[in-house]
Amino acid sequence: MSSPSHIxxxxxxxxxxxxxxxxxxxxxxxxxxxxxxxxxxxxxxxxETGTLNTQRLIPRTSGLGNYDTLLTSNIHPFGTxxxxxxxxxxxxxxxxxxxxxxxxxAFSRFRFRGRRNLMLTVFIVQVFPNSLTIVATFLLIxxxxxxxxxxxxxxxxxxxxxxxxxxxxxxxWLMKGFFDSIPRDLDESARIDGASDWLIFWRIILPxxxxxxxxxxxxSFIGTYGDVIxxxxxxKDKDVQTLAIGLNxxxxxxxxxxxxxxxxxxxxxxxxxxxxILTFQRFFVSGLTEGAVKG
Amino acid sequence: MATAKSAPGASFRQPAALFSSxxxxxxxxxxxxxxxxxxxxxxxxxxxINDGEYLLALFVAVITLGINAAFLFEGMYPYRWFTPGLxxxxxxxxxxxxxxxxxxxxxxKDGNLLTRVQAEDxxxxxxxxxxxxxxxNWTAFQSSEDSSxxxxxxxxxxxxxxxxxxxxxxxxPASKVDLGDYTLDEDGIPTGLxxxxxxxxxxxxxxxxxxxxxxxxxxxxxxxxxxPKNPTKQAGRFEAKYALNEDGTLYDRExxxxxxxxxxxxxxxxxxxxxxxxxxTDVEGVPLSVIRPGYYVPIGLDNFKRLVENDRIRGPFIRVxxxxxxxxxxxxxxxxxxxxxLALLLNVKFTPGRAVLRTLLLVPYAxxxxxxxxxxKGLLNEQLGVINKFLTSLPLIDAGPRWxxxxxxxxxxxxxxxxWLGFPYMMLxxxxxxxxxxxDIYEAARVDGASALQQFRHLTLPLLxxxxxxxxxxxxxxxxxxxxxxxxxxxGGPPISPDQxxxxxxILITYTYExxxxxxxxxxxxxxSTISLVIFLMVALITFFNFRFTQSWEEISENV
Numbered sequence: 110m111s112s113p114s115h116i117x118x119x120x121x122x123x124x125x126x127x128x129x130x131x132x133x134x135x136x137x138x139x140x141x142x143x144x145x146x147x148x149x150x151x152x153x154x155x156x157e158t159g160t161l162n163t164q165r166l167i168p169r170t171s172g173l174g175n176y177d178t179l180l181t182s183n184i185h186p187f188g189t190x191x192x193x194x195x196x197x198x199x200x201x202x203x204x205x206x207x208x209x210x211x212x213x214x215a216f217s218r219f220r221f222r223g224r225r226n227l228m229l230t231v232f233i234v235q236v237f238p239n240s241l242t243i244v245a246t247f248l249l250i251x252x253x254x255x256x257x258x259x260x261x262x263x264x265x266x267x268x269x270x271x272x273x274x275x276x277x278x279x280x281x282w283l284m285k286g287f288f289d290s291i292p293r294d295l296d297e298s299a300r301i302d303g304a305s306d307w308l309i310f311w312r313i314i315l316p317x318x319x320x321x322x323x324x325x326x327x328x329s330f331i332g333t334y335g336d337v338i339x340x341x342x343x344x345k346d347k348d349v350q351t352l353a354i355g356l357n358x359x360x361x362x363x364x365x366x367x368x369x370x371x372x373x374x375x376x377x378x379x380x381x382x383x384x385x386i387l388t389f390q391r392f393f394v395s396g397l398t399e400g401a402v403k404g
Numbered sequence: 405m406a407t408a409k410s411a412p413g414a415s416f417r418q419p420a421a422l423f424s425s426x427x428x429x430x431x432x433x434x435x436x437x438x439x440x441x442x443x444x445x446x447x448x449x450x451x452x453i454n455d456g457e458y459l460l461a462l463f464v465a466v467i468t469l470g471i472n473a474a475f476l477f478e479g480m481y482p483y484r485w486f487t488p489g490l491x492x493x494x495x496x497x498x499x500x501x502x503x504x505x506x507x508x509x510x511x512x513k514d515g516n517l518l519t520r521v522q523a524e525d526x527x528x529x530x531x532x533x534x535x536x537x538x539x540x541n542w543t544a545f546q547s548s549e550d551s552s553x554x555x556x557x558x559x560x561x562x563x564x565x566x567x568x569x570x571x572x573x574x575x576x577p578a579s580k581v582d583l584g585d586y587t588l589d590e591d592g593i594p595t596g597l598x599x600x601x602x603x604x605x606x607x608x609x610x611x612x613x614x615x616x617x618x619x620x621x622x623x624x625x626x627x628x629x630x631x632p633k634n635p636t637k638q639a640g641r642f643e644a645k646y647a648l649n650e651d652g653t654l655y656d657r658e659x660x661x662x663x664x665x666x667x668x669x670x671x672x673x674x675x676x677x678x679x680x681x682x683x684x685t686d687v688e689g690v691p692l693s694v695i696r697p698g699y700y701v702p703i704g705l706d707n708f709k710r711l712v713e714n715d716r717i718r719g720p721f722i723r724v725x726x727x728x729x730x731x732x733x734x735x736x737x738x739x740x741x742x743x744x745x746l747a748l749l750l751n752v753k754f755t756p757g758r759a760v761l762r763t764l765l766l767v768p769y770a771x772x773x774x775x776x777x778x779x780x781k782g783l784l785n786e787q788l789g790v791i792n793k794f795l796t797s798l799p800l801i802d803a804g805p806r807w808x809x810x811x812x813x814x815x816x817x818x819x820x821x822x823x824w825l826g827f828p829y830m831m832l833x834x835x836x837x838x839x840x841x842x843x844d845i846y847e848a849a850r851v852d853g854a855s856a857l858q859q860f861r862h863l864t865l866p867l868l869x870x871x872x873x874x875x876x877x878x879x880x881x882x883x884x885x886x887x888x889x890x891x892x893x894x895x896g897g898p899p900i901s902p903d904q905x906x907x908x909x910x911i912l913i914t915y916t917y918e919x920x921x922x923x924x925x926x927x928x929x930x931x932x933s934t935i936s937l938v939i940f941l942m943v944a945l946i947t948f949f950n951f952r953f954t955q956s957w958e959e960i961s962e963n964v
Contacts, residue, residue, distance in 0.1 A: 125754050132749045136761055139746055142824065143768050146779050149790060161788040208489045215485035227486070234497055236947045238885055240913060241939055244920045244932045245500035245507060252460060256451050274496025277489030335772045338887040338913070342921060353774040357892055360778055365788055372782075375775045386770035387763065390832070 150372035159369030175369040179377075185367075187374050189348055190355035195381075197265055197340075197351060198333040201272045205329040206322050208276040213284035214310045218296065228282075235278035239271065240338045246271055247342050263345050271339055280325045287321040288314060327389055331382055352378050438475055442468060456521030459506065463499045467491050504940075508707060508933035512700040514926030516668045523699035524648060527670070531620065531627050531642035532658040539631060540568070542639040543593045544608045544616060545600040555600060556621050557593050558628060558639055567592060570621035570628045612636065654695075661692060669698035700930070707934040720906035721915075725938075727815070728911040731890075732883040735822040736876055742823060743830025744868070750831075751838050762835070769828035777892040780821045784808070808894050811908035818893055818909055822883070829879075837871040838864070877950040881943060885913045912939045 149166065153159075154175050156168035179187050216228060239246065247262075250271065254261015261267050291314060299309050315322070337353050344350045350358070356378065360371050445468035452461035471491065474483040483490075518526070540558035547553035555571035557578075567578035584598035596602050608616060617635055620642075621628040631638040647655045654663040654670050661675035661684055672684035672692040683691040710717055746765060750758055768776065783789050784807040792804025807817040841864065849859050869876075890896055896910030896918060905918040905925055912935060919925075920932035 128752070129754060129756070132752065132755070136746065136749055136765075139742075139827075140761070140764055143765055143828075146776070146783055146824070147767065147771075149783065150779050161782055161785060164790070208492065211485050212489040215482050219482040219485075221482040224482070231493070234493065237501070237940065237943055239497060239500070240885060240887055241936055241943070242497070242500035242504045243913075243917065244929050244936060245503040246496070247920070248507075248929065249460070249496075249500055249503070252452070252455075252457055255455070256448060270492075271496055273492045277486075277493045281489070331772075335774055335888070337774050337892065338917065341891075342917070353772070353888075356775065356778055360781065364782065364785070368782060371778070375779055379771045379775045382772045383767065383770040387766060390763075390766060390770075 150375055153369050153372035154376055156369050159367070161365045161368035164368065175373040178370045179373045182370070185355065185359050185370075185374075186348060187355065187377075190350060190352045191378065193265065193349065194334055194352040194378075197269060197272075198330045201269050201333045202326045202330040204269070204273055205276040205280060206326045208273065209278075209280040209284055209325060210315065210318075210322060211310070212277055213281045213288050214314060216281065216285045217288035218293075218306075228285075231277055231281060232279075235275065239275055243338055243342055246339070250343055262343055263349055265349065268340060268343050271343070272333055272336070280329070283325060284318065284321055287318050291317050324389070327385055331385060334382060434475055438472060441471055454521070456519030459503060460499065463495060467494055501940075504933045504936050506702075507700075507929055508937050509702050509704065510700045510930050511667055511703045511706070512930040512933075513928040515696055516698040516700045517927075518697050518699050520668070520699040520701075523668075523697050526697055527646050527654065527695070528644060528648065530645040531629065532645040533629075533631060533640045533642050534658070537643070538562075538565075538641045540628070540639045540641075541637060542630070543605075544603040545597060546603050548599055548601050554616060554619055554621075556628060556639060559592055561638065568622075568628070569597070572619055572621055573623065575622040575626065575628070609636070659686070663695060665698070665701075667703055668701040670695045703930075707931050710931065711934060716901075716904060720900045720904050721935075723900060723908070724906050724910045724912060724915050727909070728884060728942075731815070731818065731822075731911055732880045732886075734819055735826060735883045735886075736880050738819060738823050739826030739830045739879075740834075740876060742827040743832075744834045746827065746831045747834040747838055751835065762831075765831060766828045768824050769826075769832075771825075773825055773888050774892055776825055777821060777889055780817075780824070781893055784817050784820075809898050811898065811900075814894055814898065814909045818889060821889060821893065822886075825889070826879075833872050833875050834868060837868050840871070841867055874950060874954045877946065877953065881946045881950070884911070884942065884946065885939065886911070887913045887917065890914045891917065912942075 149164075152166050152168055153161075153164050155171040155173070156164050157170040157172045157174050158164065158168070159175055179185075216224065250260070250267045251262050253270075254264070254267060258264070259266045260270055295313055295317075296309050299313055304312070335353065336351075337357075340351045341354050341357075344354060347355070347358070356371065356374055359367060359374065364371075445464055449461045449464045449468075452458075452464065470483075471487050474480045474487055539561045540556075541561055542559075543557040545555040545557060547555070553571070555569060558568045558570055560567070569576045569578060569581045578592075581594075582598060583594055584596075586594050586596040586598075588594055594602065612630070612635055617630045617632070619629070621639075627642040628639050629642050631640040643657065645656060645658055647657055649655055649662075652665060653673070654665075655661075656663065656675075659675065661672050663670035664673045665671075671694045675684040675692070677685045677687060677689065679685050679689055679691065685691050711721060712718060750762060755761075783791050786792055786804065786806055786808060789804075789807075792807075795801050795804040805813040805816070807813050845863055846859060849863060854862070890909055890911050891914050894907075894909055896907035896914040898909075899905075899907050905922055906915055907918075910918065916932045916935045916939070919928050919935065921927065
């Protein structure tokens with residue numbers, strides 16, 4: 110029964126479990142660090158007392174009052190902010206994907222003078238985030254708005270225009286790599302059938318690269334949704350602002366009193382992005398997005 | 405495109421000819437599209453030139469010419485595909501970059517916010533009421549279609565000459581006014597006019613200051629406005645206050661003073677009254693000040709000199725500069741080590757529940773950063789936040805750290821938030837790198853008797869750094885400009901000194917923002933752009949270093 114080898118095995122198994130439990134304690138500590146703020150605001154959002162000062166982890170009186178206030182308050186139009194954010198991020202994402210895909214197709218399929226320099230230029234330009242030129246961008250949008258009002262300050266058109274400046278960037282590189290992996294035989298046979306470049310691009314290549322279109326779209330959506338500096342600079346009125354600016358305004362106005370309502374807003378605002386990122390997490394790590402850090 | 409189908413053989417190997425298919429419809433559509441683009445561009449550029457925005461007008465012209473060339477010349481065919489992306493890139497990235505470079509060498513700030521043309525337009529439209537001006541008794545009329553449109557019926561007070569009907573931009577002598585069905589009353593004022601309603605005097609009092617006094621009636625040459633000295637009764641014929649001389653100086657026709665633009669600001673240089681020091685004064689001997697608005701002009705290296713020579717600016721700037729580096733470096737450092745530590749804990753083969761634990765640890769990374777910061781701002785509130793309330797409930801601690809008002813603690817708070825936000829990303833990338841390490845070298849190390857610590861120091865860490873090094877530098881560069889965290893947590897505060905915009909937790913990008921858009925101080929776009937250039941330089945250096953360090957430039961060049 111208890112041969113030496115069995116004893117050895119039992120000892121090894123015990124050591125393994127001990128080692129695991131030791132590590133687990135440390136990991137649980139890290140999980141506590143990671144989740145404490147989230148649990149705290151989740152609790153705050155259901156706490157009917159609703160202030161920073163009176164909140165406890167287990168609310169004395171809980172209910173949906175904060176959510177109700179959040180969605181109906183006229184002082185802080187949360188619904189409008191959320192909708193603005195989703196609208197702006199979606200439009201930016203779709204247009205970024207389109208512009209980027211068209212350019213990537215040309216980089217991948219055509220050989221022409223200046224191609225190499227153009228690709229390197231695109232690469233170098235995107236190294237500098239467009240927040241560096243925020244002053245000049247503000248002045249540019251101000252000037253444009255003087256003549257074309259719907260692209261001016263305080264408009265979503267102007268904001269999207271600024272975001273689209275980065276459409277031809279690292280995304281294009283990412284897509285071009287994908288396009289390169291689609292065999293050219295496909296293009297050639299379609300061409301023999303009389304398809305034009307545009308038709309080949311639209312009907313044959315694009316459907317084949319749907320995954321990379323989705324990745325670029327999601328990255329652009331998340332980046333736009335999380336932008337603070339540009340939207341803060343361009344959007345001044347409460348009703349046109351995005352969630353990032355609105356929530357900030359929320360707690361600078363009346364931090365303590367509105368803590369519960371803010372927490373509800375923070376949770377609702379975070380959920381779409383958390384789901385997106387956890388679902389597509391591998392795209393954020395793999396070589397695909399090397400160097401691209403979530404914005 | 406359909407026509408091409410008829411001749412499949414002919415189109416083979418001639419893709420360009422195919423796209424430019426001679427189909428008249430395609431060509432017509434393309435030309436019509438170009439005509440639209442060109443028409444808009446010409447209109448837009450003309451308005452920009454009219455405003456003195458020459459650089460932007462030049463860019464609009466270049467972009468438009470490029471689009472035309474791409475669509476008109478077959479040799480430029482591939483560039484058609486780049487027109488949307490390149491136009492956006494040039495307009496929204498390249499132009500602002502060059503404009504930043506230009507503005508950094510100008511005095512573009514409060515008081516000098518306009519182009520020369522715009523400033524002149526504003527000043528030349530100012531009016532004054534000359535001493536001997538003709539005055540009128542007025543009656544107000546309101547447009548029945550557009551209630552924001554007003555007009556005046558003006559009867560000369562001296563009884564000389566005809567009455568005038570004046571609306572903004574137009575003035576008509578009474579004899580030419582079509583009275584329609586209305587008649588003149590005993591004072592010679594129409595009881596009404598087609599399209600206009602006469603406003604009873606009592607009703608005009610309420611809008612006298614807010615509306616009527618601000619409107620310039622009549623044409624540019626002869627402007628009628630309510631007489632500021634007697635607005636309820638009288639209006640007067642105003643004249644342009646300033647005249648522009650050929651040498652660019654501005655002559656004040658009311659006071660006789662001549663102004664000359666000094667660095668874009670009109671400064672009094674000559675006039676009828678001067679004091680002993682040679683300053684131009686008004687009648688009472690008080691020196692005259694400059695007139696606004698001014699325009700922005702290149703001022704050479706003045707902004708850079710301020711940065712280097714002005715002690716009150718240089719001191720805070722150096723602090724901000726150093727903290728920018730320290731913040732980015734420490735952020736990467738602590739998140740990397742904490743992330744790597746967790747990755748190692750989870751990398752052991754026997755770890756039940758590993759996938760779930762890993763995913764849960766990712767959640768902070770998945771939260772939008774702006775939300776996380778605001779949540780932490782609540783948790784770290786000095787009086788009411790849960791962290792300080794917990795700390796003060798402990799024995800021996802009277803007061804929690806002053807997370808937002810103390811120069812040291814605010815930095816600690818930001819690093820704590822960064823640790824929370826950033827460790828999952830580092831855990832992710834180091835996990836990936838750990839998994840791709842070759843197993844056999846560890847075998848060899850064990851045979852040679854290396855301890856676990858030695859294996860980590862001499863094998864794992866160096867190999868790991870090779871693969872995640874570029875990501876660490878990218879993360880450094882990203883946090884170098886992490887506006888979201890610093891601005892939302894404490895707006896860069898607390899201030900270093902009460903009269904300077906720089907704060908203890910400010911990094912360069914938030915400092916720039918404060919200079920340009922901060923409330924309370926006037927905007928200083930010129931100086932803000934100077935700081936932007938410093939950031940540009942730093943980002944360029946970091947990127948260059950990254951390429952050198954990883955030799956990834958060769959890789960990139962090959963991939964082209």
